[in-house]
Amino acid sequence: MSLRLLKYAFIEDYAEPRYFNTPDTLNDTYDVVIIGAGGHGLACAYYLARDHGISNVAVLEKGYIGGGNTGRNTTIIRSNYMTPEGVLFYDAGLKLFRDLSCELDINIFYSERGHYTLAHSDSTLRTARWRAEVNKHLGVASELVGEEHIARACPELHTDCGGNQPILGALYHAPGAVARHDAVAWGYARKASQAGVEIHQKTEVVGIETRAGRVESVITNRGRIHTDTVLSAVAGHTPGVLKMLGLESPIEIYPLQACVTEPIKPWLDTIIVSGSMHLYISQSSRGEMVMGASLDPMELHSHRSTFEFVSSLCDQVLDLFPFLSEVKINRQWAGMVDMTPDFAPIMGTTPVDGFFLDAGWGTWGFKATPISGKTMANTIATGRNDELITAFNLSRFEGFHLVGEKGAASVGH
C-alpha cells in the first residue's frame, strides 16, 4: 500500500490537489491555442511544455475534459498496422504508453493482454499474414497463429463460430493492450496544468480569424484570443473547425458505437477482434465486457445509439461466446469519428500558416494519444512536420499519395 493512500487514512479530510486548473478568466493572448481537451489535445499541451518549454498555452474545451472520443472508445492499444508508416507511428505510441503511468503519476491500468484478430476466410488469413510480415520486419511482435494457438490462449472461444465461418487462424499481437481511457486524459491534464497550461472547459470555439493566410485569433463564446498558433484536436468535429478557415478535407463523420455488459467476474484475458464478424471484445478492469463493432453505415454527426447495432453485435458475439447469452448489456453509447479515405489520420501543417491539424482518427485515436501529442508538439514547436507523421499530411490527398491502411482496416480498434 503506497504512502500516497495512507495520507487519506491519517490526514483528516485529505484530498490531493486539483488535477487540473480551471481558470476563471481567459487571457487575451496565448502562444498556442489547442482546441479540444481530449487526450490528444492535452497530450500535446503536456509535450509542448515538457519538451519545448512552451507553456503559455490554452486548451479550449466546449464540454468537459476527456468527454469526447477519449471517454467513448473501447481502450484498445496496439501497433499491428499494415503500412510501415502506420506501424512505426503506433509502435512509438505503444512504447510511450508503457511508461505512461509513471510519467503522468496516475495508474492508467496499462495492461498487455494479447490481441487476436481472427481470420475466418482465406482472404482475411492472407491479410493477417501481410500485417504480421510487415510488423515483424519493423520489429513489432505479430504472428499468424493457427486455431490450436487460439484455443489454448482463449479456451472459452468457440472456434467453430456457431457453424458459421469457422476460425482458420488469427493475427496474434502480443503487445496488444487496454488502458483506462479517462485516466490518460486526466493524467495529461494534470501534468500540463502543473506546467502552467490553462485548461478552459465549457469554452467553445466559434471562429478562427486569419490575415494573409496566417492565423491571427480564435473567437470563443467567452471572447477573443490572440494567437498565431492553433491546433485542432477535435476528432469527430473536425469539419466544423475546418469550415471556420474555409478548408476542405476528405473527413466524413460517422457514429461508432459500443456497449458494456454488467460486471462479471473476469474470465477473458485477451482482446478478441473479428473483422469479418464486425466485433471486438475485451473485459475491463471492472469486469464489464467491453464490445464494439464497425462504423454505422451512414454519415451522421450524432451520439445517438441504435438498437440495430447492439442486437447485431450480440448476435455475432454469441457465435464466439455462446455462454454469454444470459449475460446482460448494461449500457450502450456512441462516439463520432473522423473517417478518411485511406483509414489513416490527418496530421501536421495545413495550407493556413499557424493552423495545425490532429484529425482523421477514424476508429483508432485513443491508442495514438501519447504519440500524437508528442509529434504534434514537435511539429508546432518547430513548424515542420515530425518525421513520424509526414505521411499523414492533409496535402496527400491532392496528390493521390494515400496511405495504404485501407486493406487491413474494417474493424480492429
Added chain:
Amino acid sequence: MASRLPPQPGEWIDRGTSINFSFEGKGYRAFKGDVITSALLAADRLSIGRSFKYHRLRGVLSAANHDANLLVETTTRTNIRADIEHPEPGVSYRAVNTFGGLKRDAGSLLQLFSSVLPVGFYYKTFYRPRALFPIWEKLLRRFAGLGAVNTDAPIRRWSRRNRFCDVLVIGGGAAGLAAARTLAGRSLEVIVVDENPRLGGRLHYQGQGDPTALSVIAAAEESFGRDSGIEVLTAHFAAGFYADNSVPLVGPDGIIQVQAKCVIFATGLYEQPAVFRNNDLPGIMLASGVQRLVHRYAIAPFDSAVVLAGNREAYRVTLDLVQAGLNITTIVDMGDGSHGELRERVNGHGITVIPQATVISARARGGRLAAIRLRTETGKPEITCDGLLMSVGWAPAAGLAYQAGATMEFDETIGQLVPRELPSGLFVAGSLNGVFDDDALRADGEAAASDALKCLGLVSPDNLRPRRSIERHSHPYPIAAHSRGWDFVDFDEDVQVGDLRTAWREGFDSAELMKRYATVGMGPSQGKTANMNAQRILARLNETSVQAAGVTTSRPFTHPVPMGMLAGRRFRPRWRTPMHACHVARQADLMEAGTWLRPRSYTRKTPESAITDEYARVRHGVGIIDVSTLGKIELFGADALPLLEYAYTCSFTKLGTGMTRYIFMVDDTGTLVDDGVAARVSDDHFYVTATSSHAQAAVLKLQLYAVQLGLDVAVIDRTFRVGAINLAGPLSAQVLASLTGLDLSAQAFPYLGIRFCQLDGTPVRLLRVGFVGELGYEIHFPASYGPALWRALLNAGAAHDIRPFGVDAQRLLRLEKGHLIVGQDTDGTTNPYEAGLGWGVNLSKSRFVGRHSLKVLKTQTARKLVGFTCSEPEGRMIEECHLVIEGGVIAGRVTSVAYSPYCSEVIGLMMVDLALTRTGRELKVKLTDGGLAAVRVAKTPFYDPDNQRQHLHAQQTVNTAK
C-alpha cells in the same frame, strides 16, 4: 424479524402453490408469485447480497428493479435480480461476488482498509515500479466483477418480433391507465407496457388505505377488452428509446420492437434513499419498497419500524402500513411535521412524530438494523428498531424521455426534475410530470391521451392538464454526511459522500467528471437511486442550483438486457449454386467464399495431389468447374452502350455483336474494384459478368449510374437465376460437340465469341472465354437446368475422362496464365496501371467513372504487379503476402504463389516498387521464419504466352458428332 402477513387484499402470491428452492445452501419455500427476495424475507432472511467494493451485507432497498443490492446466481445464470425474479423449483441460488459464501465473505475484510481505499485509489498506486503492476492487476481482477459466468452454459436465443402501433403508453400506473382508457375504443392500436407482472403501478401498493385504488385497476383492465384496441403487455419493460419512436419492449419471451406514432411516457418516479452512516444496513428500506413487500407478497420485513419523513407521502405510507398490521413506532420528520389531518391520524395510532430531526446513523446487530441515531433540535437520541423506512423524495424515471430528446428543468417547489420540452408526438403523463394526487394523475393521463389523439389528427376533447403539485415531495438535501463514512450515495458502487467530496476537491467538479472519477451511477442500476443525491451533493459543493449542477447523459438500457434477447434468433444467409447437390454427392471439400459455398476440390481435406490431379485433367484433357457465383447482369435498352462506357474503363465501340471482351471497373479514386466479361448480344442488349464478391455491388452501381445519367436501360441482376459452368481443356470442344449441333469451328465461333444454343435440351449461352489458359467455354444457363447439365457434361466427357475441378486448381491454372484476381492480387488502393491493366483504360473517352483520378495515377505509377519464379528449394516456403525486401526496406509483397507443374518451379505474382520490375532481376522474399528466398522477376503469362492453346483444337474438333 421479517415474516409473512395474513392475506392482503390484491396480493400477488398464490398461497396454495409452494415452490422449494435453496439459497446459499439452505432450503426455502416460496409461494407461487413470490420473488426470491420475498420468499427469503418470509423466512426472516434479511441479508441477501454483498456490496461490490466493500462486500457489505445488503438487504432489500426498493424491492423492485431500481437497485442492484440483491444479485444472485445459479450454476448457469448470473446477476439475477432477486427482487424481481421468481424462484424456480429445485434451483440453488447463491449471492454473487462473495469469497466463501454470503455469511463469511472474506471480501468484507476490505472494510477494514476503507480509509486507504479512497475514491479512485486505483489511479494513485500499483504502478511503481512498472514491473509490479501485472501482479497487482491479477489481484485486482479477482475483486472485479459481480457474478461469475459459467463458460459452459448453454446458448439461449430468444425470438424477436416487430410491432407497429398508434400509441405506446409506457407505464401502467394511474396516469398510464387513464391515458389508455381514453384511447380505448377509438379504433386505434394502443400498447400499454409495464415492467411489473400486473398493472396498476403505485395504485396497487400505495392504496393509502383507499379501497377504490384496486377497483380503478380492475375497471381499467375491464375497459381493455377485445375491441378496445388496447393491448396490455405486463412484465415487459421499455428498454430504450431510439430514432423514429422505436422502443424495444423486453419481456420474458424476448424482445418486441415497437414503432409507435405517438408515445406517452407515464414512467413515474424512483423513490430515493436518504444518506447517513450505515444507511445500507439490511432493514433500512425505501418506504415504497416496504409497501411493495406488504401489498404484493404479504411480507412484514420488520417487527418495529421508524419512518424517516422528508415529505407528506411518509405519513400516508405510515397509515397504509399500520392498516396492514405493521408496527411503526415513530416518524422522524425532517421538516416541521405540520401535516394537519394526516399528522392527527398518525398520532391517533399512537405513533410519535419527532419534527426537525433526521437520522444521522444506524447500527447493526447480527447483520441487521438494531438502532438508529437521530439529530433532533434537542440532542442525538437513539431509537431501537429493526426497520427504517425512507420516504424522503423521488427522482424521475426519465431515462427514456431523455433519450427521446426531452429537456428537463428542476422544479424547486416539488423538488423534482420535470419535463420542459418534448419532441412532437411524445407526451408525458403522471408523476413524471410533477402531479401526485390520484385525481390529478388520472386527469394528466387523460390529457396526455387527448394530446396524442390530436397529434394523430383525431378529434378529441380538450382535457386540460392538471396543475403541477404545489407541495414539496422531495427533501432538498436528505443527506447527513458522516465524518466516519459508510454514508452511501451509490449502493451499486459503494460510493460515499466523502468520495464525492474528495473527487470534487481533486478537480472532478462537473456531473460527468464526477461520475467517471467516482463511478457514481456506473453500476448495474445505472444510478436510479444514486444520481439524484449525487446531483444534490455536487450542487451544494459547487454552490449552485440542482438544475445548474447538471445531469449525466441517459443511455439505453432502462434495465440490463440479456445478450441472447438482443441477438434474437440466428439468421445467416448461405448461398448454394444450382449444382450444389452434385458437389456434395462428389464429396467436394466445400469452402465459404463470402456468402457462397464453393468446392475447393473434389476430395475431402484437399491434399495437394488432388489439386494437381484436377489441374492436370484441364491441361491435358478436359474439366468442368462450377462458376455460378459469378455476377451475371443483363443490360437492355438503347442506352446500354453509354452505360457501359460510363461504368467501365475501356471502350466498347469496337465490340461487335456476338463478341465478348475483358472489362474492369474502378471507383472514383481510380482503385480497381471488379473485373469480368462483357458480351454484346445485340445492339441494345449486353450481358456482363462480375466477380463473385463484387456482383451485388456491380449491379447496384450500374443501376445507380443509369438513374443518375437518366439512361434508357434496364439493368437486371441474373446472378441467382443463371448458373454457369466453365468447360475447359484441349478436349472441351469434343465434349461440347457431342451435346450440340452448333458449329464450333473457329470461323463460326471464334475466340471471344458468344453463341446461343441448346446443350442436351438446356438453353445456354456459350462464351468462348476462359482464364485457365486452355480452350474453354463458359456455359450460362437457367439455374434450374444446372444439375442436369452438369451430369450431361460429365456423361458426355466420360470417354475423355472429364473431371470436375475446384477453386484451388482453378487458381493454379489462372496463375500459370498470369491472370490476376481482383481482391487477391490487388488491394484497397491498387489502380489498373499498377496491375498492368493500363491497356484496358481508354482515357480518350470523354466521361467514365474514375477518369480524372486515372489521368493523374497514370503519371505517377510507383509499383507494379509482376510475375516471378523461384527454382530454389526455399521457394516452396513462399506464401502469399510475404514481403519483398530490398536494401532492408519493404519493397513489395507476394500476392499469389504456387508450385507450377508446367514450369516445374514456384511461380507467382508480386506487387513491387517500379524500380525493381525489370524481367530477370533477382529479388529477396522474406519467409515466415525470417529467412530469405531468392526469386526472379519473370514475364507473364508463364504458360502459353502466345495464346496458342485457345486455337489449338478449334480446327480438328469441328463437330465430329454432326
Added chain:
Amino acid sequence: MTGVSALEPEFLGDSSAGAWVFNRDGSPMVRSEWWYHRATQLWFKVQRHTGTDQIVGVELARTNEESG
C-alpha cells in the same frame, strides 16, 4: 443501401482531380444522397440532414419505363 457518389463530371474546371475526388465540406448539412430500395431495385434521391438525421426531401428518379 445507400450511395452518395456524385457523377463523374466531364470537366473539372479549376479543381484538381485530387481535390474533386477527396475534399469536401464535411460539416453537418442537408446532403443529397442516393438510396436504394432492394425489394423494388429502385434508386431514389434523399435529402438528409447529416446533423439530425432528418429526411427533408425524397425524390423519385425517372424509371426506365418513363424515360423510354
